[in-house]
Amino acid sequence: MSKLLWINPFGNDGSDQSIYAYLAPQLASDTVLRVTALPRGPEHVEYHYYESLILLDLLHTIKRAENDGFDAAVIGCFYDPGLREAREITERMVVTAPAEASMHIAGTLGHTFSIIVGRNKWIPQMHENVVKYGFRDRLASFKSVDLGVYDFMKDLNETNRRLTAAAREAVEQDRAEVIILGCTAQLGFFRELQELLGVPVIDVAVASLKYAEFLADLQKRLHWGHSKKYGYESPPIAEIESWKLAEQYQLGDLWKR
Amino acid sequence: MSKLLWINPFGNDGSDQSIYAYLAPQLASDTVLRVTALPRGPEHVEYHYYESLILLDLLHTIKRAENDGFDAAVIGCFYDPGLREAREITERMVVTAPAEASMHIAGTLGHTFSIIVGRNKWIPQMHENVVKYGFRDRLASFKSVDLGVYDFMKDLNETNRRLTAAAREAVEQDRAEVIILGCTAQLGFFRELQELLGVPVIDVAVASLKYAEFLADLQKRLHWGHSKKYGYESPPIAEIESWKLAEQYQLGDLWKR
Amino acid sequence: MSKLLWINPFGNDGSDQSIYAYLAPQLASDTVLRVTALPRGPEHVEYHYYESLILLDLLHTIKRAENDGFDAAVIGCFYDPGLREAREITERMVVTAPAEASMHIAGTLGHTFSIIVGRNKWIPQMHENVVKYGFRDRLASFKSVDLGVYDFMKDLNETNRRLTAAAREAVEQDRAEVIILGCTAQLGFFRELQELLGVPVIDVAVASLKYAEFLADLQKRLHWGHSKKYGYESPPIAEIESWKLAEQYQLGDLWKR
Amino acid sequence: MSKLLWINPFGNDGSDQSIYAYLAPQLASDTVLRVTALPRGPEHVEYHYYESLILLDLLHTIKRAENDGFDAAVIGCFYDPGLREAREITERMVVTAPAEASMHIAGTLGHTFSIIVGRNKWIPQMHENVVKYGFRDRLASFKSVDLGVYDFMKDLNETNRRLTAAAREAVEQDRAEVIILGCTAQLGFFRELQELLGVPVIDVAVASLKYAEFLADLQKRLHWGHSKKYGYESPPIAEIESWKLAEQYQLGDLWKR
Amino acid sequence: MSKLLWINPFGNDGSDQSIYAYLAPQLASDTVLRVTALPRGPEHVEYHYYESLILLDLLHTIKRAENDGFDAAVIGCFYDPGLREAREITERMVVTAPAEASMHIAGTLGHTFSIIVGRNKWIPQMHENVVKYGFRDRLASFKSVDLGVYDFMKDLNETNRRLTAAAREAVEQDRAEVIILGCTAQLGFFRELQELLGVPVIDVAVASLKYAEFLADLQKRLHWGHSKKYGYESPPIAEIESWKLAEQYQLGDLWKR
Amino acid sequence: MSKLLWINPFGNDGSDQSIYAYLAPQLASDTVLRVTALPRGPEHVEYHYYESLILLDLLHTIKRAENDGFDAAVIGCFYDPGLREAREITERMVVTAPAEASMHIAGTLGHTFSIIVGRNKWIPQMHENVVKYGFRDRLASFKSVDLGVYDFMKDLNETNRRLTAAAREAVEQDRAEVIILGCTAQLGFFRELQELLGVPVIDVAVASLKYAEFLADLQKRLHWGHSKKYGYESPPIAEIESWKLAEQYQLGDLWKR
Numbered sequence A, B, C, D, E, F: 001m002s003k004l005l006w007i008n009p010f011g012n013d014g015s016d017q018s019i020y021a022y023l024a025p026q027l028a029s030d031t032v033l034r035v036t037a038l039p040r041g042p043e044h045v046e047y048h049y050y051e052s053l054i055l056l057d058l059l060h061t062i063k064r065a066e067n068d069g070f071d072a073a074v075i076g077c078f079y080d081p082g083l084r085e086a087r088e089i090t091e092r093m094v095v096t097a098p099a100e101a102s103m104h105i106a107g108t109l110g111h112t113f114s115i116i117v118g119r120n121k122w123i124p125q126m127h128e129n130v131v132k133y134g135f136r137d138r139l140a141s142f143k144s145v146d147l148g149v150y151d152f153m154k155d156l157n158e159t160n161r162r163l164t165a166a167a168r169e170a171v172e173q174d175r176a177e178v179i180i181l182g183c184t185a186q187l188g189f190f191r192e193l194q195e196l197l198g199v200p201v202i203d204v205a206v207a208s209l210k211y212a213e214f215l216a217d218l219q220k221r222l223h224w225g226h227s228k229k230y231g232y233e234s235p236p237i238a239e240i241e242s243w244k245l246a247e248q249y250q251l252g253d254l255w256k257r
Helices: A013-026 A048-067 A083-089 A098-109 A120-133 A156-172 A190-197 A204-222 A237-242 B013-026 B048-067 B083-089 B098-109 B120-133 B156-172 B190-197 B204-222 B237-242 C013-026 C048-067 C083-089 C098-109 C120-133 C156-172 C190-197 C204-222 C237-242 D013-026 D048-067 D083-089 D098-109 D120-133 D156-172 D190-197 D204-222 D237-242 E013-026 E048-067 E083-089 E098-109 E120-133 E156-172 E190-197 E204-222 E237-242 F013-026 F048-067 F083-089 F098-109 F120-133 F156-172 F190-197 F204-222 F237-242
Strands: A002-008 A031-037 A072-075 A094-096 A113-117 A139-144 A178-181 A201-203 B002-008 B031-037 B072-075 B094-096 B113-117 B139-144 B178-181 B201-203 C002-008 C031-037 C072-075 C094-096 C113-117 C139-144 C178-181 C201-203 D002-008 D031-037 D072-075 D094-096 D113-117 D139-144 D178-181 D201-203 E002-008 E031-037 E072-075 E094-096 E113-117 E139-144 E178-181 E201-203 F002-008 F031-037 F072-075 F094-096 F113-117 F139-144 F178-181 F201-203
Touching (some): A002 A048, A013 A031, A048 A072, A048 D083, A072 A083, A072 A204, A083 A094, A083 D048, A098 A113, A098 A120, A098 A178, A098 A204, A098 B098, A113 A120, A139 A156, A178 A190, B002 B204, B048 B072, B048 B083, B048 C083, B072 B204, B083 B094, B094 B204, B098 B120, B098 B178, B113 B120, B120 C120, B178 B190, B201 B204, C002 C013, C002 C204, C048 C072, C083 C094, C098 C113, C098 C120, C098 C204, C098 F098, C120 C139, C156 C178, C178 C190, C190 C201, C204 F204, D002 D013, D013 D204, D048 D072, D048 D083, D072 D204, D098 D113, D098 D120, D098 E098, D120 D139, D190 D201, D204 E204, E002 E013, E002 E204, E048 E083, E048 F048, E048 F083, E072 E083, E098 E120, E098 E178, E098 E201, E098 E204, E113 E120, F002 F048, F013 F031, F013 F204, F048 F083, F072 F204, F083 F094, F094 F204, F098 F178, F098 F201, F113 F120, F113 F156, F156 F178, F156 F190, F178 F190, F201 F204
Parallel strands (some): A002 A031, A113 A139, B072 B094, C002 C072, C113 C139, D002 D031, D072 D094, D178 D201, E002 E031, E002 E072, E072 E094, E113 E139, E113 E178, F002 F072, F113 F139, F113 F178
16 A cells, blocks of 8 residues: 655645545555645746745655655646755655656657656746756757646637647647646546547646655665665765754754654 | 556567566466567567567557557567567557566666676667667766677576676765666566665566556556557558458458458 | 669569669769669558568668678668668678768758658658667758659659759758758659759659778778678677577578578 | 945855955946845755755845845856846846856856865756756866865865876866866865966856956946846746735835836 | 957947946946947957957957056957966956956846847857856857848837847746846847846946956956966967067067067 | 878978878778968967968868869877868868868777877867867766877887876776877877777877768769858858958958969
8 A cells, every 4th residue: 555645846735635536546556645735835936936935834844754664755736846865864665756757758658758847937947847857858848838837728729729729839840759748737638638639638636646656666676776876875864953943943843762 | 457468579489488487476466468579570579680580479469459448568578679560550458568567667666777798799789779768968888798698598697796796886986866677678676786785776578568467557547548640550451451461461451451 | 884773672572663864874884783672561661560561671682782792781761661671691791871972062062951751651660770870960950842753653744843942941941951852752853853852852763872892892992881880799609509590481502601 | 436235155154254245346436245144044055955945045045135226146156056037137237147147158268177175965956057058068077076065165285286186187087178176165176276286276256256246247347147038037926926926935125116 | 547448340340439328327437438349350259250250350350458548448349359378478458358248247136037039049158158157057058140240220119029029938937036138239129128137137238348347357466366376378479489479470569568 | 983082281391201101001092182281370270360360271271172182181289280270162072171081981980989199288178179069978077197299209119108007097997999199290109009908099190081082072073072061061161252351451362263
């Protein structure tokens, strides 16, 4: 049995239940899922400042989940905020995020993929992730539909129309073999779209959930977790304690051994 | 339930049972595994000519497995021979192979990895796969232990000694965070090695088996299979029939609609 | 004197004579050319499965040619199928193919080139060759004219019109300095096109023929042939014999020492 | 006149005065410098978790400096933490950091450079910055001297000995033309080292200070500041207010218009 | 105090005064600027042959400037002709040029930039510089306005119209965050353009002047000049003398010690 | 019949005859070779300044050769000085140079190659050529033997010893499949070396001669010469005349139509 935590990395828990309802049917029978938002924060993380605002609460939520016996955590935003840091502070739990997970899957399913984003603003940081994860030469294009995170659900027909137009252009002009819907708020559009276009369309929320389940299984069976050598080496508890970081940042017993 | 086929891409079925015994414990409870070798062929595929000799039998075994209702196939050689072609001729089944699977996993577990190979001979083609899959900048190094495929099992102590020395050098000098044992004949060494070195050591047979299971699950639940647009577009049955390819190559009813 | 073998890598020998007639005038006075198709096979190799079908017959044709004293072989398809394997199994003969040859020439004649292909399907594998041969940053674009291999010769006016439009767009919009007609079935169009557009237009059949002649000359004079160290190291005859590969694959005396 | 803020991104203000004393002599006559540490935090930021801990205080210090009329800010750590975010939240002020600044300078002074770091742990994130800033092909090597941030000043002779040995190896074996001392704690070693080795040795604290001064001058004279289009587009104040982020995070009047 | 030399690398000194008048207001109060053209040569250097014609006079002007105590030289052409050679023959003086300087600045101000050039002819060599300086992945696009060097000043309205159209397209379609006006003859357009488009628009003449001033300051304060190890190692005077190069090329006392 | 010009790009014609004698046996029976040095210049071109000194004389020698009916020119230095410019000013003649020619050949003969150079000084510019020609990922290593151009022939045994040691290390440690002797002064060593090491060893003088012959043949038969579109577009004669460049640079009737 695996225990997974999905974190909506913003301070609005209004969507936790609907996300749980959306994700739960995709789980293996022995996977337990919990969905949580953060105790505070902006309502979306389109701006990098907003990512910064939620970063610590996100990391501490993840560390606490590890303390509580969770096997895997998913950071529910396509910027993959805090992914490196989360892997550094955890010791046994695996952590993944939508961009990493969906690019690995898309790179297996086709030679090239396009990423449909909401706004051009998002592209520079997301492009850095494409490069970092190794998929620069697989990227057919970024396509923007000119919608903010919260616009996706305002007029579903209009959203669907724009996503379809952008994805079709990606397939026909940019020769994308796979489409990635590059925002966890683009929920529920992929099935209709992939039937229409005849190429796999990756829902990044589902993709990262399944990838987390996969990684948790590898960790349990084979002890293949994040390497603690070099980049993900954890900070020493002794240092954390001697600097009284728990007091400085009101972390309670988070780092108690 | 998923049905998986592991193919030993050579003509020696002597190892089918031991490979089955090795892999089976790693499967999900509802996965069924079959292990098969080919009806003829060289006894290993270190040389690219040998890969060519087994290619058609491999592809037809895979196509027949799809016809027989298998959900996934794994090509059991770290050269990933025939991976592109297998994805082209199948319509529903997913296909993976050790290099692809283990690099995706290693790229998730650490920033860099090294691949321990048997002989320098193998490296040029494997390096092309590293580049093709997107991991050129993640590759810390290739290390050769100067052992042919069938040498690995001759003197297990010596093999272990060489793998350990090469992996240690990769971690300490080349700063690899993850080790990939780059041959499906390097079976069973990973556990001891990863405990010794303190970094994940990927057994590529197990990695590709689990990746196949993961992909089969995605295909079943979400219809995320290999894109049939462009690169993996299947050849038209009408053409295959009109050219009498089944007769020319003694394929029986393989391509019967 | 050099003896060259041009291999049409498909089972239709109907075009052997016309290809001979097309190529022969371009040879040096002391070059002897033979053109051959394969004993069986699909009629074109647009699909990678078809490449697989012809691969062994192709390789054995090449090895037999070496045994028969040929100096060079050209694999007559722009996918360059079996190029690596052919170089591995030969010891003295040089082998080349259209994509490799024409990209080396185009890269010398201009800063950038575009490749005009028949169908989008072809591009992923061809793009891998572009990367493998080192010309990714020289590639201005791929252009597809939406014609299958056998469509090129159906309506020559229409083919010419489409090639011209695609090539012009490549030059004017993508700033290609050289055009490569990326299919050995695009025979005979280059002269008119290059006069019209004012840039070199590479006929890939002629390009590979001349490159083969060049390589054969280097081999004869200077012993610069394919390196037999590492990647192209030949399989050991002893192994081929002990595994009875000749019997298993009906190869006769091909591998007799 | 330019007003510069140097931020020691950790909670230990013990070094503010010595850093001021070290940097001040390098300033233009009309530049005013202030050095500040953060109100709380770990004592160094070797671990990415520590970077996360200080990130918000760092960003708010920068935003407040802009509100207070500063022209430029320097983030005093070679990881360049928060650089992207700082540029997003500021409107007029320029922001730079040691890795960016020193690589631009080193890339101008020589064809290649090596970066001397304290510990291997640092390299993966720093390597990502090398790639992001465009200097992957200029990087001769990373060299680790196996010293933590606070070890540099413990035994100056030993530190000097190790830096010299690493830098010499970088020049002689890796053919580095320039050396970057990749930590703001490697203060004061560069002069002796560059005299000894005969290549420029970049002190990253001084380099970033001077680069900040340069950028501030460009901003003042020419209005060349960070582009607010796309990646660095600032979050809308209206959103910040409507979500009561100032209250949630105790930011006072930081975002008051 | 720094002494800067701006060299118009062509034989037409008609523009020296206007360039001086254009550049002088941007200098620091203690910088002295001299602007000079060459004693002979073509009137522009659009063709690489013209670059060759002026190369020696350019280099000797630079060497003589060093002998005369100048601190920095700027080669006033966006091809950056002779930059490597100039750094090789100088010992203390720093040398820079418009492409290098403006790309470093643009790469700091935004994630991506586009370069507006006069003619497509210019792009191949300029693209090589983009790659050489490390900015290939930062380049959003080259845009040509189809104007030769001397056309820029013929009809200022038309020039402005074309630059605006090209820059706007670069920002909106190619997602450039910064614009570089890629010719030192595109003087004076940047201010209006950057106000109109809302992104930084780099005037490459001013950019290189300021970068030279910056480098000269680093050299004076910190002895960070061009590395004389390997690539920029100067030719030995003894060799120059023993081959009587001064006599062969009428260099007078240029190389006198 | 093809007329080839080999240019020793320095002012010492002492070696013209020996180079002719060395190269002539490698020519096709209908190729006519002329070898020439320049009328003045340094005795070698190890320094980029020396390349600059000879550049104009080199280009004018090439242009005059075209006027005189030569079919191809080879620039006899592994820096490939003036290659771009020479292709710009010629209209029908093909031009090549040792680095370009030998890398194309080496890239065809093996997966990777190493370049043995005289001094580390040479590497930065040569590395730029490796990248420009597309072979960065094929380059196994540069190896320096610490010998200047004129040292190669001083003590042939010592030179041979050093070349052998460097080449062996390249093959065994860096896994080079082909060796390039990266200087036209490393004449005559390749045969013994390739026999000893069992890999092709490219003599760059012979390689470029044969490549020139090959290109000249393509030009004659197929009109595949350097593209005159964009990068190699020739300067307009009208401009050359109106600026009196012939008078300014004492070019006589070189540019007379």
